[in-house]
Amino acid sequence: MLRSLWFSSRVRGWAAQAAFLGGLLAMLWWLAGNTAQNLAIRGIRTGFDYLSRPTGFPISESVVRYSPSDSYFWAYVVGVTNTLGLFVGLARRSEHPLLSRMADIYVTLMRNIPVVVQLLFWYGIAISLFPPPAQALNPLPGLFLTLRGVYAPSLVLGPWGGVLIAACLVLAIATIVLMRRPQAAALRLPVRIAVGIAGWIVAAWGLSVLLSHPLSLQSPELRGLNFTGGLQLSPEFAAIIFGLTIYTAAYIGEIIRGGIEAVGKGQWEGGRALGLTERQIMFKVILPQALRVIVPPLTSQYLSTVKNTTLAVAVGYPELGLVVNTVINQTGQAIESILVMLGVFLTISLSVSLFMNWYNARVALVSR
Amino acid sequence: MIHISDPETPRLPPRTPHRPLLKLFFGDVLSAALTALALVAVFMLLPGLNWVTLDANWAVADPDLCRQGGACWAFIRAKLNLILFGLYPPSEQWRAGLVIVIILAMILVSLWPRVWGGRLLLVWAGAVAAMLILMRGGMLGLAPVPTSKWGGLPVTLMLATLSLGLAFPLAVLLALGRRGRLPIARAVCVTLIELVRGLPLVGLLFVAAILLPLLLPPDWTVDKLGRTLAALTIFAAAYLAEVIRGGLQGLDTGQTEAAEALGIPYWKTIWHIVLPQAIQNVIPPLTNTAIVMVKNTSLVLIVGVFDMLSAARSAATDPAWPAPYAESYLFVALIYFAICFGISAYSAHLERGVRARRHS
Structure with missing residues (x-):
């Protein structure tokens, strides 16, 4: 009887688990005891x-407005990195030799250098190589790079501004729904898109006139020693947002390329046999199937981007x-x-x- | 309008083009646009490249003149020892240099599949002991150097190798526990893995730096380097465990069933049958995790450990030089790149060899 108990795998399993649990609880007890003692010593x-x-x-820096957990930040990171990532992924696969080599070099560089080093490098450039505000670099109209931070135009909401934005969104959805109706299908796709966009612009403009232009773009202006107005990003924030964006885009590009390559060769051949153009095959046959492969690794990439925002401590944000x-x-x-x-x-x-x-x-x- | 490709020149699968360069660059509107875009990008990068190479100052007499039009590489030349070895006493820096050589040699040797086995583990244990003796001193006639003086590249490399080496056995246990039949062990393993994977490494480093002294008895002291190593080890263990679990899942259940039918005990089955096959299947992702851990060691600067990156940062704060942050980080990036790219290129080479042997 006892012998059979000793050799029963179930009994052994439970005994092992009981011992394991006992050891775990003992360790937790020991740690808790130590902690209590330490806290008492330090009077906490x-x-x-x-x-x-x-x-x-x-x-x-007001955390409420620009904290990395802010929805603006996330919308920005997800939108820009996805677009950039898709471009990089397609570029690495493209037949264009210059483009695919450049994408290759970019991805290799991003993947083999730690993010902190990259963030510190961008921050180092921002605080030591950018000129003072009086000689600000101006690569794009309205965008100023200076020692004190990055200045960009911002959207200023007047009275009714929120209403206008909401109305424009509703209009956009309505246009899309209208253009997808079977009556509109008589027109060819590019024409339909052009008509839709034109209609939307006319309607939005009319509405804006009606509300006496509540939205305006405010550019930063040099007043005295510094810029006023517009969107002002501190060097820290600008370095983090730029560094994380181009770093994450490289990884997303790799994920998308992996997804595209995971779709069978037969899909390309089938598409060609049906007489589709390469671009049609890519966007209508391959990418939708690649999405299935792409989504799980993309999840972990987003999660690590969330976690990467903690690296902002390294540059003092x-x-x-x-x-x-x-x-x-x-x-x-x-x-x-x-x-x-x-x-x-x-x-x-x-x-x-x-x-x-x-x-x-x-x-x-x-x-x- | 339907386009039907010419039956006599069938379209080739992507990535194997046989088209003249001119057509590739300017064949249709899209290619021309992409060429223009690429050229514009190259043109915009030119000033940066110029700044790094042609306009750079490689040697100057006066630090103030260093930043004239280009990068200040003279600074790296002047501060090379500080960046590579941190505050390690200058007369003893050959020891730190020797540690770097030992680690790099061991990594290169270990990447060669023919030497894998129990003997390699022994060699590694010996190498780690030799490195610790070299760094620490106090015996064999070497002057003692406290860990607070350790710094630079040896610390980076030692943190990476030690955390991976300590994490690996832990990861195997966690993966086995997660895949095993015992519900309590499984729950504990799943909780630990998911908790650590849900946290950023920076958070974990803070936890170790702040909580470890609280959790241990008051008379035990763990120095900063030890606490950091503990955090890195737990972090690496959670990620390695998931990779190894993938290998365990990929293994045919017939293997363990056959072992069970033959009456082979559980631990022997695991040691001789399951683990060798499971780990062999996940060598590429294991290499990836190793590279990720090498890169992650750079995060220890946040909790104040003096690794290569912190050494470079503190070197750049020298007021005698014109704030050469960008140059020192570029130099550090170059070293990280050489290590990580070297390992990944070598492992890709190995992988190709394995694949070729499998298909032949």
Whole structure:
């Protein structure tokens, strides 16, 4: 009886797990005991009540407006990196020798140099090589690169400005719906697109006139020693946003190229047999199928971009990690502050992966 | 209008073009536009290239004159020892240099599949011990150097190799636990892996720097380098565990079933049958993770460890020179690039060899 118990794999499994759990609990107990002792030695109170006390330290750049967790930032990063990434992915595969070599070099450079080094390099350029505001570099109209930061035109909302933007969005959706109706299908696709865009512009312009132009573009202007007006980005923020964008775009380009190459050769041959042009095959046959392969690695890329924003501490931008660090230095509430930080990152990670899983399921369904 | 390709010249699959260059560059509107775009990009990059090479100052007498029109490479020349070895005492820097040589030689040797095996592990253990003795000193007639004086490239390379080496056994256990039949062990492994993967490495480094002294008994002291190494190890273990899990999943279940039918005990099955095959299948992603970890060591500057990047940053703050941040980071980037690109090119070469042998 005892012998059979000793040799039963189930009993052994449970015994091993009980021992494992016991060891784990003992270790946690030991760690907790140490922590309590250490906290007592340093005279630190635990609890989250410190969160409601005033901070007593200013955050040099208003975190609320430009914090990396801001929706503007995300919309920007996702939009620009996806577009750039698609371009890089297609360029690396293109038959154009100059273009594909350049994309190759770009991706190789980005992938073999640590992000922090890249961010610090861009920041170093911004703070040591850009000229003072009086001799600002002006590569594009309205865009000024200076030692004190980057200045770009900004959109100024007058009264009714929000209403106008909302109305323009509604108009755009209405135009798309109208142009997709079977009655419009008589026109060829480019004509349809042109008619749609023209109609939308006329309607939006009319509306803007009606509301006496509530939207205007404000360019930064040199007044005295510095620029005023427009969108002002500190050197730190400009370096992070530029560095992360071109870094992430290289990775997304690789993911898209991998997805395209994962689609079978037969799909290209089938497309050619049907008489489609190369471009039609790429955009109507290959890319939709490649999406299925692309979505899972893209999820992890977005997650690591979220995590990469913490690198902003390296160039001294006050993002979450730095704020938490300052709070810890000032209050000594290390454990609680770290729990807050872990909570924020885990929430972001989990929501991004939930969204991407939902999108993945959608893509998978559509293509089968 | 339907375009039908000429049956006599069938279109070739993509990426194997046999078209004259002129047609490739200016064949249709799109190619011409792309050529123009590429040329514009090259033209815009020219001033930067010029700044780095032709206009650069390679040697100057007076640091103030260094930044005239171009990059200041004379600065790198003057500060080379500080960037490469940090605050390591100058008279002992040959030891740090020797450590760099040992690590690079070991990495090159280890990338060669014929030497893989138990003996290589022993050699590695010996090499690590030799490196620690060389860096630390205090025996064999070497002057002692405290870890607070360690810095530069040896710290970067040692953090990368030690964290990967310590993480690997941990990762194998985590992967086995996650794939195993024991629910409690599985839950613990899944929680640990997902928690670490959900956090940025910077966060983990902060956690280690702040929490580790709190979690351990008051009379145990772990220095900054040790805490950083602990954080890097746990981080690497979580990512390696996922790679190894991929290898375990790719293994045919027939292998373990056959072993079970033959009455081979679990651990022997794992050691002799499962792991060799599983790990061999995931060597390319393992190499990738290794490269990622080499790059990740640059993050330790955030918690104040004096690696190559922090050394370069503090070198650039010397007020005698005209703030040569861009130059020092370019130099560091070049070293990282040489290491990472070298490893990835070599592993791609190995992979091609493996594939060719498999298909022949």
